[in-house]
Amino acid sequence: MSDWYMLTFVGRDRSGIVAKVTSAIFEGGGNLGEASMVRLGGNFTIMLMVQYDGSGESLEKILSPVCDALKLWKHVDRIEGELHHHLEPDVRISIYGADRAGIVAETTGALAEAGLNILNLESDVGGTADTPIYIMEIDGVAGKGIDVLETALDRLAREKNVETRLVPIDTLMG
Amino acid sequence: MAVLDILTYPDSRLKQISRPIKVIDEALQQFISDLEETMLAGPTSAGIAAPQVGRFERLVIIDVSFKPNIPNHGRLVLINPEIISHEGSVVGREGCLSVPDFTGNVSRFERIHLKASDRAGKTQDYDMLGYEARAVQHELDHLDGLLFLDRLVSRRNSLFRRKVHNQVDLPKQ
Ligand SMILES: [Zn+2]
Numbered sequence: 001m002s003d004w005y006m007l008t009f010v011g012r013d014r015s016g017i018v019a020k021v022t023s024a025i026f027e028g029g030g031n032l033g034e035a036s037m038v039r040l041g042g043n044f045t046i047m048l049m050v051q052y053d054g055s056g057e058s059l060e061k062i063l064s065p066v067c068d069a070l071k072l073w074k075h076v077d078r079i080e081g082e083l084h085h086h087l088e089p090d091v092r093i094s095i096y097g098a099d100r101a102g103i104v105a106e107t108t109g110a111l112a113e114a115g116l117n118i119l120n121l122e123s124d125v126g127g128t129a130d131t132p133i134y135i136m137e138i139d140g141v142a143g144k145g146i147d148v149l150e151t152a153l154d155r156l157a158r159e160k161n162v163e164t165r166l167v168p169i170d171t172l173m174g
Numbered sequence: 175m176a177v178l179d180i181l182t183y184p185d186s187r188l189k190q191i192s193r194p195i196k197v198i199d200e201a202l203q204q205f206i207s208d209l210e211e212t213m214l215a216g217p218t219s220a221g222i223a224a225p226q227v228g229r230f231e232r233l234v235i236i237d238v239s240f241k242p243n244i245p246n247h248g249r250l251v252l253i254n255p256e257i258i259s260h261e262g263s264v265v266g267r268e269g270c271l272s273v274p275d276f277t278g279n280v281s282r283f284e285r286i287h288l289k290a291s292d293r294a295g296k297t298q299d300y301d302m303l304g305y306e307a308r309a310v311q312h313e314l315d316h317l318d319g320l321l322f323l324d325r326l327v328s329r330r331n332s333l334f335r336r337k338v339h340n341q342v343d344l345p346k347q
Contacts, residue, residue: 084275089267170241171267171277172305173219174312 002053004081009046011072017044020066028062033083049081089119089139089169097162099132107156114152115144176208177215178227182272189319192230194254198295206251210235220309223316226272234313238306246306255290268322278326282308
């Protein structure tokens with residue numbers, strides 16, 4: 001049975017990164033799983049599950065030429081990975097406000113205490129250089145129920161001067 | 175009575191357009207009973223469409239009455255259903271009996287006015303809202319060979335608004 005690896009790539013964004021990296025993996029005998037690929041601050045970042053019948057060292061060798069050519073920093077970790085084990089989020093939380101040090105730590109800290117298990121978090125900095133704003137969207141599982149999260153969000157809004165919104169996710173199966 | 179097999183994507187038959195039903199006869203009644211039994215036998219679902227079991231006719235069953243405190247019409251058999259008008263749009267998460275182990279966000283009309291024949295062949299119309307309206311739109315898509323995968327909205331940078339008025343989404347074909 002093949003092992004799963006988590007591959008991380010970071011480099012200056014340029015066209016063709018995804019195609020070239022995934023081609024190298026495919027031609028080297030790797031099988032792609034779940035992935036997150038996004039441009040962050042002018043860099044392109046990839047986190048990618050790959051199933052590969054060989055050692056981490058030989059996987060690194062397969063990746064080296066494409067990473068050198070594209071000037072990508074890479075990292076390979078063997079993981080305990082499995083596909084078809086998605087957790088369903090039951091809540092989406094949006095938080096935004098004037099950007100300042102500690103905003104993410106404070107908000108996610110309070111939410112963790114209120115039972116939130118984060119499945120997906122996307123955040124961005126908008127506004128202007130002088131008055132940046134921080135925007136965060138989280139999909140997660142409300143481990144202690146939605147009421148507890150609502151209370152925590154109300155307190156955050158009051159004490160930390162951020163705007164918060166919680167929308168229950170009611171997945172329709174049909 | 176029988177529990178029917180559910181087609182799952184990438185079975186290409188799920189992408190075909192179903193034909194209108196012209197005659198409501200005993201054979202169709204039997205099929206409706208089987209489809210209902212199939213819906214109840216699987217994981218809790220808000221509805222099922224005939225093409226999901228390989229019968230390419232314009233018939234769906236919906237039932238969202240298992241959800242507490244939402245407006246609904248109970249269990250409905252909808253034959254040749256048609257959305258007459260719609261209002262608003264709202265993003266919500268959907269999964270599908272024909273697409274195992276994946277869910278995603280889809281934009282749907284918030285309110286619809288629906289016309290369909292019932293099991294007895296009588297034309298009925300319904301005003302539907304929210305979750306029930308979403309269930310109908312999901313099932314009607316199956317009749318046109320569309321899956322929720324055809325309508326995914328991006329997770330990143332998608333505005334997740336409960337209500338967006340003055341913005342009308344046209345069904346894309
Ligand atoms: Zn479906």
